Amino acid sequence: MRFILCLSILCILLVLLFLASCSAKTTEGSVNTEDQEVINLWAVIVGVRILGESGSETTYAINDAMALSEQLSSSLGSEHVKLLINSDATKSGVRNAITEWLDPKENADDIVVLYMAGHGTHEFLDMYDSLGESTANDLYPSELDIWLDALESQNMTIMFDFCGSGGFSDSLTDAGRVILSGCTGQEKCWQDSKNDHGVFSFYILEGLSKPEELDGNNDLNVSAEEIFNYVQPKVAASFQQYPPPSPQHPQLIDNHDGELILFSVESLSQNATQSNNYSYIWGGLVLVSCVVCTVLIIRRRRKSNDKIELLH
Numbered sequence: 033m034r035f036i037l038c039l040s041i042l043c044i045l046l047v048l049l050f051l052a053s054c055s056a057k058t059t060e061g062s063v064n065t066e067d068q069e070v071i072n073l074w075a076v077i078v079g080v081r082i083l084g085e086s087g088s089e090t091t092y093a094i095n096d097a098m099a100l101s102e103q104l105s106s107s108l109g110s111e112h113v114k115l116l117i118n119s120d121a122t123k124s125g126v127r128n129a130i131t132e133w134l135d136p137k138e139n140a141d142d143i144v145v146l147y148m149a150g151h152g153t154h155e156f157l158d159m160y161d162s163l164g165e166s167t168a169n170d171l172y173p174s175e176l177d178i179w180l181d182a183l184e185s186q187n188m189t190i191m192f193d194f195c196g197s198g199g200f201s202d203s204l205t206d207a208g209r210v211i212l213s214g215c216t217g218q219e220k221c222w223q224d225s226k227n228d229h230g231v232f233s234f235y236i237l238e239g240l241s242k243p244e245e246l247d248g249n250n251d252l253n254v255s256a257e258e259i260f261n262y263v264q265p266k267v268a269a270s271f272q273q274y275p276p277p278s279p280q281h282p283q284l285i286d287n288h289d290g291e292l293i294l295f296s297v298e299s300l301s302q303n304a305t306q307s308n309n310y311s312y313i314w315g316g317l318v319l320v321s322c323v324v325c326t327v328l329i330i331r332r333r334r335k336s337n338d339k340i341e342l343l344h
Contacts, residue, residue, distance in 0.1 A: 073108055073144075074112055074138050074143070074144055074145070075113045077097045077113060077116065078116045078121050078147065078148040079093040079094040079098065079117045080121045081094045092229050092230055093151075094117045096230050098117065101113050107300060121150070123171050126159070126176075140184040143294060144185040144187065146188065149194060151194060152192075153199075155199070156171060156200075159171055174203055177203055180204070188210070189209075190212070193221050193233045194214065196215070198213040200213070202217070207287050207289075210285070210286050210292045212236075212282065212284060213285075214233075215232075216281055220280065222271075222280055231267055236259060239262040243300035243301055246258050247297050253291075253295070254300065255291040258291070263282060268281070
């Protein structure tokens with residue numbers, strides 16, 4: 033019995049180590065500039081699943097937000113990412129994430145990423161606690177602009193995936209900001225049940241998993257502008273293949289002096305490779321250990337049975 037207990041404990045420890053290695057962050061939330069200055073990157077990710085006035089539901093907004101949060105957390109560390117979904121994705125929740133969580137952390141040189149997906153128009157974004165008979169809990173671009181103005185960062189990347197987002201962005205065009213919107217102010221942002229994501233967000237996620245393809249100018253860095261340059265033709269091509277009732281044209285507003293670099297290609301590539309390698313190694317160890325333990329337990333039981341039969 034002691035032998036079997038020891039083997040069981042060993043298997044449990046290996047499984048726990050495997051899970052810990054998968055969740056452990058592999059890099060710090062910073063990038064190095066050409067003069068090796070360390071700049072932190074902070075991200076606020078918002079996904080709101082809600083039923084719009086037309087009856088359309090932003091089914092995949094939460095999927096989009098969670099997937100982007102996971103990708104950024106693996107590169108930056110989870111302490112650099114604030115995820116707001118479900119009941120956390122309220123107007124007050126967004127305000128607090130920016131003014132209370134983000135503001136004390138960032139400085140003028142740091143990079144700030146804000147991503148928001150859900151149901152909206154060129155005038156407002158519905159939040160989790162939005163009221164059908166009142167717009168009091170809806171998020172307006174003028175309110176968001178005030179919160180962002182309070183930040184020191186002069187390096188902001190803002191990404192919107194909701195209907196009319198191109199028009200929503202028009203009130204946020206301060207210097208130092210690069211805004212990627214999923215469509216114009218008059219268009220809808222579409223979802224794709226084949227991928228369980230919004231079309232615009234799906235290609236953002238795809239691009240971040242392929243940093244070498246994002247690096248359009250081959251400078252070994254990934255910028256906000258390069259993400260847009262990757263996503264825009266992909267969205268256009270997808271609609272040529274599966275035409276929706278109305279088109280969707282991603283928009284870019286670039287008021288940053290020069291490219292806004294977010295990541296190095298190496299950091300994104302290493303994170304993906306290391307994550308896969310660790311998973312394969314630990315997965316293999318756990319599998320081999322479990323097989324060995326099972327075989328040893330079976331052999332030990334057979335020997336015990338043999339002895340019992342001989343005694344009789």
